Amino acid sequence: MTPVTRSAPVAPVISVNNVFDKSLLTAIQSHLGADYHFNRTGPESFDCSGLVWRAFQDVGVDFQRGPARSYWATFEVPGKEEQFKFGTLVFFSNLSHVGIVVDEKGFYHSARHGGVMYSPFNDYWLSRIDGFRRVPVQSLQSTAAKAKQPDAKTSTPAVLEQNQR
Numbered sequence: 686m687t688p689v690t691r692s693a694p695v696a697p698v699i700s701v702n703n704v705f706d707k708s709l710l711t712a713i714q715s716h717l718g719a720d721y722h723f724n725r726t727g728p729e730s731f732d733c734s735g736l737v738w739r740a741f742q743d744v745g746v747d748f749q750r751g752p753a754r755s756y757w758a759t760f761e762v763p764g765k766e767e768q769f770k771f772g773t774l775v776f777f778s779n780l781s782h783v784g785i786v787v788d789e790k791g792f793y794h795s796a797r798h799g800g801v802m803y804s805p806f807n808d809y810w811l812s813r814i815d816g817f818r819r820v821p822v823q824s825l826q827s828t829a830a831k832a833k834q835p836d837a838k839t840s841t842p843a844v845l846e847q848n849q850r
Contacts, residue, residue, distance in 0.1 A: 712743035753783035
């Protein structure tokens with residue numbers, strides 16, 4: 686039996702301007718090539734909504750894991766100018782599939798045939814778009830960030846100061 690060789694996933698060259706987008710891009714790209722498996726959130730395999738959830742979790746944005754349809758119902762509708770902005774969620778085929786927009790040229794997703802990959806917005810995908818949603822990063826990230834901040838009473842400078850007394 687001849688072993689199956691898998692070609693390396695192709696990622697586009699992307700220019701992002703802020704620290705959060707760079708972190709999200711790194712998180713997404715770290716999962717490129719992972720297999721598709723229904724109801725999985727990684728790290729070796731993902732379904733489409735599991736990839737979305739994991740990528741945002743990886744950068745400290747916390748929201749409840751659910752199917753694509755739940756993200757559609759939960760997150761805000763972006764303005765027209767934000768639809769093809771990096772990080773926007775794009776929904777397809779009667780809300781049965783979700784991906785993360787890179788730009789007007791394509792998106793990342795976990796596909797049944799191919800796993801985690803970049804796909805261009807070609808005629809196939811464009812004809813199946815249901816719409817877009819934005820994850821409210823500031824409100825969800827600040828909640829996560831506050832939860833991760835050390836207590837002033839136990840932070841290193843506070844402990845050092847207490848020990849010097």
